[in-house]
Amino acid sequence: MGDDKYKIQKIDAYRWRIPREGKMRVDGIIYADEHMMQEIQKDESLQQVINVSYLPGIVSHSLGMPDIHWGYGFPIGGVAAFDMDEGIVSPGGVGYDINCGVRLLKTGLRRIEISNKLETLVNTLFANIPSGVGSHRKDLKLSQQEARNVLKNGAQWAISQGYGNKEDLEHIEEKGCISGANPDVVSDKAIQRGLAQLGTLGSGNHFVEVGYVSEVYNEQVARVLGLEKDGITIVVHTGSRGLGYQVCDDFIRVMIDASRKYNIELPDRQLCCAPINSPEGKEYLAAMACAANYAFANRQMITHWVRESFERALHVSPKESRISTVYDVCHNIAKFEEHIVDGQKKRLCVHRKGATRAFPPNHPDTPDVYKAVGQPVLIPGDMGRCSYVLVGTEKAYSDTFGSTCHGAGRVMSRNQAMKIAKGRSIAQELKEKGILVRADSRATLDEELPEAYKDVTEVVDIVEHAGISKKVAQLKPMCVIKG
């Protein structure tokens, strides 16, 4: 690689090292092929991988997944694990949209059964699932007390209120509730933002997408996951809405002071942090868990409205539609996990910002039904191409703290995307490809046009070739709602 801005060494066809130097505490390691590495160097994301390696208590390496792109503070597509005694926790290492994540639903329906009813289906979904500013379900009013229950219990709260069934819970990361959530450390401001937005999709890259299994790469694993060719699937992508943004914002303020208090030198203020065991660190983790639980509840409620919409639009009973959760993953989160470091089992605080957990078969946290095949990983692509279902591997567990990519990753700024989309109708272009789209604003569609993203297939092929995930199936979109 002929760039002298960073000292980059090629490890193998899919891994690159930025060797430790200066204030770096560990090496940076990037998962990418030659072509993608060139793309990655166009923005500031490698500097961000280096910046993360400066942080106290970082273990092994500062990682970049192939969908890495320029974030703020931590790169998007970054993974870093910290020692429990010497390490830090950083709200910027999780991001504003705490537990932004993806849920995959499978159905008992086939592509042919819904292809002539897509228009009704997409309109029903769009009417039923609130998305943008000021939109909320008229039938949903939360008291302050109820909001605390959402924060403590996550998807379990949603199910206790009739949004879905107990089986859903078995198929969610952490069973839809991260422990240690303490609503007392969540600000009134965050709760106010949360009350108004529970059960809403939000805009930007958030969506609900109905699609079908277009390709099966691994029959045996696909069977365990309940995916078969031409089966209808639904992908829900959203997070913790204003509540999560406010929690992050509140704690960045706390952490700026804490960094000073604990003498932590920061290359960028957005990386502000506190020792995991400090009062500030513990409080952040308790608030983060609340926001994560809110996001689990949010995806659970949207799942319920997806089920309702299918019944209403297609005139099918729940028994016919058989919509069930395959899995639900977080891709902005900090978690306590056990990993092997230099041959020793160690408890670490793993930050995944724009990265997905990818635990191997037989891991205690892999749900029982998937113990034989590994934890499902859901990788949404852009609106026009496809998404992927993968499973985690032993190699991910040993090399990347059980992590993999999270999506396509942008290549184009929103500004560039808007310029390119000018004079075009993205909705019409997608319609010609057989994909119906409904969005609150035209701007969202323009910003999210397919060319603005890396080709998700390239991203997924890299994680598969590098051995940190295994491809199971490809999903193609049929209709999409966006905020």
Place this chain on the structure above:
Amino acid sequence: MPKYTIIDHTADIGIDVFGDTLQDLFSNAGFALFDIITDLSTVECKVKHSLNIIGVDKEQLLVNWLSELLFLHDVKNLLFKNFCVNQLSDYQLNADVSGEVFDEKRHIIKTEVKAVTYHNLSIIQKDQQWKTRIIFDL
């Protein structure tokens, strides 16, 4: 000199904000935020809010100011158009802002801004001009 310009940032949105005075800079940053969120030509000044913001330095004050506006936008569905910064020091700001409640019949949301980040944030004064670069999380 424009109030602000948009810079290319892959995932989110960045702006360079300018002002003849520090007050102007803060007021223009507020304008930029809502100019990104909506079409301000459709917004009228019907509701007024008086804000007192504190921070440990100019940069944090700027983030706190914009975050407060974003909070009011989020919980009260307000769109702000006018930003009058009355008093400003390195640690404190007093401002009157006005705008109106979002009405889906008349207003559009161009972009949902999630948060105001501190990423590489610094406020500088050069050649009688104040300037800052802010990255918004979208």
